[in-house]
Amino acid sequence: MTVIQFTNLLEAEFDDLEPGTLKPDTDFRNLDEWSSLQALIIIALIDSEYDVALNDEDLSNISTIAELYELVKSKMV
């Protein structure tokens, strides 16, 4: 998995995002489409694809997609 693949995977789970909007340095917290529901979807996606279980707290400590990518990678076995 590369950071680009990871970003594209996440982008596909946002309903109303123009393709290409999400980039590794995007602060996902500042997106209009970001919400507590969207956070749940992303947590489920990461668990489902990478077998990494994150919680709300993990997400609240980071802000960019690249940071999320690093966090997931560090937790992968």
Place this chain on the structure above:
Amino acid sequence: VIYVNAISFHLPQETLSNEAIISEYKEYGGLNETITPSTLYAQCGVKNRHICSFDDTTKDLGNKAAEALFEEWNIDKSTIDYIIFVSDALEYKGPTTACIMQHNLGLNQGIGAIDILHGCTGWVYGLSLAKALIVSQQASNVLLVTAETPTKVIHPIDTELRALFSDGAAATLVSDNTLKNGLNGSINNFILGTDGSGEKHLWTERSATREPADIEWLTQYKDLPTKLLWGRLRMKSSKIFLFALRKVPALIQQVLEKNDLEKEAIDFYVLHQANGTMLEFLRKKMKIPQEKFIITIEDTGNTVSSSIPLAMKNCMDRNVFKKGNTILVAGFGIGYSWGGTILKL
């Protein structure tokens, strides 16, 4: 016109609270102290489930639901000319469970009897087949029985599954005539869908011909209340959550299109009562008003194929539905499988 005339149900008497789930979890080796009754409730919106006794099977629950249907709606059972039994837990590899039910229920011998092995989409499949049988003039009064005993295949340590699933059965009469004082919802067009790549995301391992349970496998569970004699339910919940999130909104859209309806034309959405928290999530995502979206899972849990008829009956008993209402029903889950249709009262 083909109608859903009437629905009745049977739930086993024994119930299981969130507190009891946790005490059994600890009794059988669970060590996670962060699991509490309120975290279980927050996960799925269920407070109580019904537990089938060790000796009863889905057929026993199904028979009771069918008897309740005849009694409650004053249905002459000699008019039944086809029985469909829907379950993931059949009596035998043979004979067909529906055949045995013909005898148990004292139905006529001149009837068709068939099992459908399906879970969460099972009631929708039953309606779809019943309608097809009646339209093709092979039957007029179809008895559709759904029954499931998921608690028999759940390990006490799997609190997520225990919190969710519940045993129960429902009986539905589908016919080409209206029934006096019946629900009489006409069955419209169906959408069905399948994605077998979900096989191992929700399944009962060691339950049948593929890798049957052997002595070694069974021995490890011999001290459990159910001994897991019928296999062990496994679920990857994040996969199921994403599956539902991707498929259900599309399914509902397709059902609307197939029936030439706008979203606003739907008075009530009665979906498979998979998980209360997830249903609420889906409702918000689809922007459906709360009063139109039926969630009745709190005291009955997820009864798999019986969850839609149970939710329907719950609404019928509370006089929620009115003549002229348009109801969208949809099932989704194990398979993966999904399907839905429109009932017009």
